[in-house]
Amino acid sequence: MKIPGAFSKETAEVCRERLWRETGKDPENPRTWTEPVVRIPPINDPPFLESCNTPILHRAYDQLYGVGRWIDPDWPGTFPVRFPHPGEPMDTAWHFDAGWHVDESWFEALEDGGDLGKVDPHGFRVSIQSRGRALLILLLYSEVGPQDAPTRIRVGSHLDVPPMIAPYGEEGCGLLRDDVIDEATAHRPEVLATGEPGDVYIVHPFVVHAAQANRVGRPKFMAQASVEPRELVRTDRPDGAYSPVERAVRMGLGL
Template identity: 40%
Template structure:
């Protein structure tokens, strides 16, 4: 098998992305890169890896990181091939790093950030983040991505994912047109429209990446394990708006299928 064939997404993976709203890519980047990234993040945290008594907060957030290890992790050939397949060749911008990092520690305290939501993608200049917006064109975001920088098991605060919820959100965004809906409007009912979706856990070994549809409903949860969970949740940025003259990407096909539009 050629290297290109080895890293390409299969038709089944593309179909899964369209129907479920996400795919899991094992070994998207190396465990050595994951370790390098964790080492940098530990240094930023200023906490002792071998002294759990210093881990006093349930979550600590670190912003964007653009040092070489983070750039390399986001730009492996396997991931570039997946970006091309899901978004379209030339229609995304190569990540210049990773972030943000919600680093979760074992704790009996709530972090206060658990709750179902989507990641809105434009209007972020508004100081009221509840006025940030998303639209049916997914302006400002090509993918939601979850980079596992540490091993994440069921007890290690894996992100909760509502399978297929992206289709419901696409239908809800359609009437708002290009102007889109605010986070306040989208969350008014607590995403009750997606409550019956099957729940998946974003688990995996360090080096795993979940590539998700921008409209996928997801949630944080408390950490009941023993080791801190390191994850990055960056967007993949588009290079342009959807162009109707181009063949639709799987991201667009999922939206059109959900809204009953011609694919």
Template identity: 45%
Template structure:
């Protein structure tokens, strides 16, 4: 099922769209079983949940590969990024597994995910973002567990991708590093908040510039979510001779005053 015209417009204006039943719950259950094993914690023994967050590495087993590449999601990738303009994923990337805890997680600051290496490729904090979103087509949030308002849903500043496009435009091809951009995020502090809640199998497809943040877990069951990028097959273009802009490009152009089309 494709996104409606109004959902595509929501993505352009607000910076994200929620896709319910994007992958089967059975895949979420199978993937979660693999993740539980690697946490070293017992699913039914909260006394073993000793940390507010455990980060697990890149996962490419079958449940994860299939979840990232359902026919529905592939169709929506085409709608938002453009057919032939993205690369299929072979994994779901890393998982920050969040547990109910009174302790601060220590990683809940507002940020924009950086997308291409800076001066030190081994240091994520020097990775960079530029106005053409080099190296990232989408930010994606895959829910592998049911996530309610108390279950540490990712916080989203609605429409903040527009603010970030305007911050990045003067920086040209080099853009800003993760930390340089982090110091400028107050420009989006006025934006309303949304929360990435939903049933297992829900996916949030977000503009690469969307400002977002983790938060403490105040619920009762751990939250399992993947946050992989969708990679572009080539560079985004903000000046296309044929005017064939994807919604990701249109959102940037509209923020910069170059595109006022609706729908």
């Protein structure tokens, strides 16, 4: 779901200026844009927290995941800044973001800018309960048009994922291979997450999506944040009070 103007353009501008400084690049000198993507660690300063915690977003989280079932976002995730560049960014595979890392030090290293190389990269797991993520939110801090490396989204792919991971139960499984995810969802139509500064896309945690190279566009500033679950996804509520996220999982399982 796209929410235009979910946070103000003024907040987006403040965040974008901070991210420019973090990149170490000169906004006025494209010769300094020497990498296809610069990934900035989480920043939880007030403008960034405001961008993912506005009243309209909280109402949407309630409607999509359930009142009282999610936790207020306390960081907006990482910031992939994509510059127009002929090189390959090496992070454009189809995937979904519904996992958790069994080694909590991964999150500590991420937040502190520590050495992620010391943490097992294969420690991520995914489960039908979507333990690590209630919702994925894509926050646009710059204008993003079709040429500005918008996130690619396979519409309906969240129905293909549950049958793939349900057999592994609550313990879940390791991250599925990119080629397996790609093949299972290749029949789905693709849309682009374009928009204005302050627009937000709220995405089911099982939706398959991918980044892409920015070849000729403008530098793209965004965050890929998560709304974490206070209560895990359930497919067997006795009262039938399923959230839209849960109903989609049930649909994918044929329930």
